[in-house]
Amino acid sequence: MRSLALVLVIALAGCSADRADETSTTTPTTAVPDTTSTTSTTAPPRPCPPAPYRLDHLPATVQPAESSDSLGDPDEFTSIGGTHVRIWVDVDGNTAIALVRGSLPPVDWPAEKGEVSIAGSRGVAGPHPDGKWVVGWFNEPGERCDQYTMVFYPPISPQEVEATLAGMERIPG
Secondary structure (H helix, E strand, O other), rough: OOHHHHHHHHHHHHHHHHHHHHHHOOOOOOOOOOOOOOOOOOOOOOOOOOOOOOEOOHHHHHEEOOOOOOOOOOOOOOOOOEEEEEEEEOOOOOEEEEEEOOOOOOOOOOOHHHHEEEOOOEEEEEOOOOOEEEEEEEOOOOHHHHHEEEEEOOOOHHHHHHHHHHHHOOOOO
8 A cells, every 4th residue: 555655646746747847838919900991971060050149239349240251260169060150259350259059068167157048048157267258058959050159258257248148139040
């Protein structure tokens, strides 16, 4: 029996010695770049018609008529495809108010905002850190062209924004 135990110990030691000499190798994997590309066949959204609002009150520094010129320096509010932008300029020809139909504000503003009424619709208004005041609202049924953003460019006071919004009339359209 003793010799059987000795044979088992030697056999186990022999197996362990064989394993010590074993080496493992891993095959490197190569990533193949994806060269497929996709193209979009969707057309840009159809432009919305002009916003159906009349501004009966404007700040004292704003020209009473809409500007017939296009916006010289579009920003994140006025450069969204498919929107219609109406512009009012100040006495120096700078953009003072932009009324955008076809989008809500593209980013949430970090400052306080409050609820406002725009010709019977509920909206929100608040200042942006860069001095603009932004108002966003939508009308039913809430499709893309039922979304509105109004941007007041500096210098503008909260009282001027409030008075302008209070003097807005919704007209057919």
